[in-house]
Amino acid sequence: MATALAFDIYGTLIDTHGVVARLQLLVGEQAAQFSRVWREKQLEYSFRRGLMQCYENFDVCTQQALEYTCQLLKFSLSAEVKSELMALYRKLPAFDDVATGLEMAKGFGFYRYAFSNGLKSSVEALLVNAGIIHQFDAVVSVDQQQTFKPNPLVYKALAGNMPQPGGSIWLVSSNPFDVIGAISAGLKAAWIQRQADAVFDPWGIEPTLVASTLPNAIQAINKSQ
Known part of the structure; x- marks a missing residue:
């Protein structure tokens, strides 16, 4: 069988925290915190969407979690940098x-x-x-x-x-x-x-x-x- x-x-x-090295160049000593919040919100958004039966795919959850993290930690990253970070999630x-x-x-x-x-x-x-x-x-x-x-x-x-x-x-x-x-x-x-x-x-x-x-x-x- x-x-x-x-x-x-x-x-x-x-390793979802494989983005930390790049984040250190962008947000300095808050890189580890940025990565942690991003991951936690990514999961939270998937849980919430599952419960609400309001499905958007995981890439959308990841993108929205990135936006949240930038706002929470008060980092104004450009659209190009955000696109780069999203691309890193495939690497x-x-x-x-x-x-x-x-x-x-x-x-x-x-x-x-x-x-x-x-x-x-x-x-x-x-x-x-x-x-x-x-x-x-x-x-x-x-x-x-x-x-x-x-x-x-x-x-x-x-x-x-x-x-x-x-x-x-x-x-x-x-x-x-x-x-x-x-x-x-x-x-x-x-x-x-x-x-x-x-x-x-x-x-x-x-x-x-x-x-x-x-x-x-x-x-x-x-x-x-």
Whole structure:
């Protein structure tokens, strides 16, 4: 029976704070704060749009979050600079352990999805730039369902991408909301705790397993089969 691993992209495989180096040239010592607020608002806007059933794609959420961050931190960036920052979101780097983890997943015979809130075209561009797109059997975007994680609809739709019916699906994500969403929808889920001080939401819904790196998560999933 086939086992599929659905890898979250932003924050799990790809470092969303890879824009900090460029931001340091634009906003100086507030670069890290700018990046953090931008990411937090990006997610908040996707959650709100999902709840309101007022869908706009993830690129729109990212753009609007950038506008909010500029206003909040009082930076008047030009339209050209904002366009440059948006373009950088398609060129963010992968974490150092990603190539090894994905190759390990291939060696164990797992079917591998890239599973993201992002538009398929944006995610594909990101994976190409990171040099890892060849590691995936399919790129699955929630845009097909016109909503966002953690709506149960997007997790249940993953089954339609399985190479054969009846296989099991694991979500692999560093985002607690994503892990909780997947488990609530009936999937297994591995939480990648990328920072030692990261806190998992105390909802009484625990990850199937926890690992500090992607290779450790893949090994643990394989042992659980």
